[in-house]
Amino acid sequence: MVKFGIIGLGRIAHKFAHDIALVDGCTLQAVGSRSKEKAKEFASRYKAVNYYDSYEQVATDPEVDVIYIATPHTLHYENTMMCLDAGKAVICEKPFAMNANEVAHMIHTAKEKSLFLMEALWTRFVPATLKVKQLIDSKAIGKITSISSSFGFVAAHDPDSRLNRHDLGGGSLLDIGIYPIFISLLLLGDPIETHAIGKLNASKVDQRCSILMKFENDAIAALTSDFTTKLPNETIIYGSNGKIKMHEPFHHTRMLSLEINEQPSQVLELPLIGNGYAHEIEEVVYCLQNNKIESDLMTHQLSRDLIRNLDQVRSLIGLEYDVNK
Structure with a gap:
């Protein structure tokens, strides 16, 4: 069972969390917001096991396998690196980061740690x-x-x-x-x-x-x-x-x-299945179940380009x- 964490609980995160329930082989383990009340409400709505009032706690939750990052654009690099450093696989919303140097460092770190990393550009998977x-x-x-x-x-x-x-x-x-x-x-x-x-x-x-x-x-x-x-x-x-x-x-x-x-x-x-995010979730589950660190559809090179x-x-x-x- 692939256990997801989510950080950044805005509009897209709601759609993504809804679609997790539609995909076999995965579950929502933990969610994180800067507001504990918001995290608690989100967790209750989508049946997450744990909720936290910081992103760091999601990254360090030992039960979480992969973290979906849905924070604002300028936080993508920082949040991805935090999760990778905590040993978590990551799928990060588009744009992957704010420039090519940030993306290159993210990919290098993921490969160095043998961790799955993918840009969550849902269009590729529909x-x-x-x-x-x-x-x-x-x-x-x-x-x-x-x-x-x-x-x-x-x-x-x-x-x-x-x-x-x-x-x-x-x-x-x-x-x-x-x-x-x-x-x-x-x-x-x-x-x-x-x-x-x-x-x-x-x-x-x-x-x-x-x-x-x-x-x-x-x-x-x-x-x-x-x-x-x-x-x-x-x-x-x-x-x-x-x-x-x-x-x-x-x-x-x-x-x-x-x-x-x-x-x-x-x-x-x-x-589409659900809101349309189920298709990229299926890809993540497949990749993690097959010990892949990169998607064959949304490759690291495509994100670099x-x-x-x-x-x-x-x-x-x-x-x-x-x-x-």
Whole structure:
């Protein structure tokens, strides 16, 4: 039985904890918050065995096998290192850390200690993404010529919101822009050329970001994230023989449209288990039960590539954070 711990008990942690109960071979052992009352309530709701008023106590709980980190972006590196140093396997929410150097140190430490470490980017594990990868690998739509992907919504202007706080790694790029970039890297590999423009607000975090990437096979990806406008939250992959549409919300879609050689579009229904986090939980359970320190789906190299590209886009739009370089 794989016993999970969770630190950081916000909205995503609630969804993740709910889905743990839907996956065989695992249970929720411990949860941690800076508020004991919040931890107690969370534990009661999701039947966790233990609850603590510090993250450190989850990391040192001898019954915990793996810890899911759902704290704000700027704490990911610190919290991951704390858990690894305590001898725990870790899955950490996206972005894995704030820059490539932090990610490299996390991966190095996990390998040195022979501990499982994975970026908890749930999009990689949902059935629709697996199907898209299969279709692309089988050349169902021929050679990819371009990808169009956007994710935008009107965010609250509250300066205290996590999305707007510079000290918490706010901004559209790291929060939602990561998804269009991830899909492009997954399907096309590393870009050979990247251009980006963005608009920063008074808090010095990006409110919107537009990215253009060119890849070795001459494919182009046009990617957008936006906190000021409701955009189609969808991805369209164009190929020499057709196209695939990942319907809204594409990062955990339940529906694909496949069009080949201008034939009528086929609609593929791909349901999610629970909130959609069950699929990455299944991967974690499988990896730990098979003594793996790295997922074959969300590899360390894919996380390295993702953060390196995020760093490059940040540099292009002048987005900087006060973290270790």
